[in-house]
Amino acid sequence: MSLVFALGDRYVTRASVVHRADGRVKLALTLGYVLLVTATPHAHWLALAALALPVAALVAVARLPLDVVLKRSALALPFVLAAVPLAFTTPGELVATVPLLGWTATREGAEAVATILAKSWISVVLACVLTASTTPTELVHALRGLRVPALLAAVIFFTYRYLFTIGDEGSRLMRSRDSRSAAIAGYRSGGTLRWRAGILGSMVGTLFLRSYERSERVFAAMQSRGYDGEPRFLDPPTLHRSELAGAALLLLYAALVQAYVRLG
């Protein structure tokens, strides 16, 4: 259950400048900023700190709960694990040996992993700010604004939308199972491992079958109300010069950091 709660909707309702800003500006800023962060040279901690600063500021201005941001950004950790072998394979000054296995880590290798970790984390936090401050509908509009084809934008939207529907539905099925998972004195409860695995397997099957059927019903319901694949707004978002300027300033700042690192 907790897993699915953690997967709850990404949007966090707040009245902030970041929330009000146009989705296209935020999406473009996020993509541009992430690219610039990626360009940071190996083990340049000062530059990474300088790049993290505006991201922290955005979290604060958007008034996002810190624990939520930290929890969500932790999702990046498993991917970073893929970089850990670098610590052992990069040639350089030996700093540690894994007992028993005899692998040796080098200072250069450890720094490479730490750099990747820092870069990914800054990028993921920024992506969290984007998804927490922009509704999915706005995001689709932003994708369309950046010339992503309507079909692809719609697919992204529905994947996102159904991830949570399926997650919710799954968590409700688990609740039902747990509600009826009782133990009484004098009997061995829980059945065999094999039986429980079978139950879980059939739950997953049920979940997919149902989600598939539900998606057809939802699509029919959307078509009945005239859906043609293009998101529509009561108030189509308009680009504000101040937002554009703000985003441009942030990108310029990141570019300057990179320039300084290389020249200085």
Added chain:
Amino acid sequence: MSASANGAHRELALELHDVEFAYPDGVPALRGVSLQVPAGEKVALIGANGAGKSTLLMQLNGILRGRGEIRVLGRVLSDASVREIRALIGLLFANPDDQLFSPTVLDDVAFGPLHMGLPKPEVQRRVTEALKQVGMSGFEARMPHHLSMGQKKRVAIATVLAMGTPILALDEPTASLSPGARYELIALLQSLPQTMLVSTHDLGALPGVFTRVVVLDEGRIVADGETATILADHDLLHAHGLDEAHGLPHA
């Protein structure tokens, strides 16, 4: 309150002390609920949409956990006791799609008794009996998610009855049943000896089954009394969104 009047020396089936609960997104759903239900009593839980009825029922067997203390037949609800408590309380979810997760009706109704480790003939007996009680005998091999809404509802009720629990916590058991099926379910609830806490919008079914009614509004208990007294209190019902104000307009 009727509870203290007729329950003074009976064992308490349910005791809630100052139960508070907020959903993870911060929505406060229960704001200090205290309630005692003596064993054998049938209590209806009524309240407008969003009053907190479903949330309250899901506290009872630890599906949702908030602050405050809950005792079921004297045992305090905790991580250690939750399995045992689930053998004491059968919980019916409001939406049968949330309740049914197995490939066939038979599997679903048998799940609870099988999980308890009961011998096979006993499981079979309970499944047959539960399906008969809800009028769904003969549907054993069907896929639950391809039944009609009312049929799903009845199978969902059977999954709870098959557990053989001394307490039933039912969330809107009569919703989406056709008049005949609704009548039969009310008769069944009447005839069952279990302690019941039942959330419902079906005020017409109250006098036949429940001796006591608890009214919930915005996560608080705002009234608790004998069924006839509560149903006669039009001001109370009106104040908490439970009457049709001036009746429906005529065509």
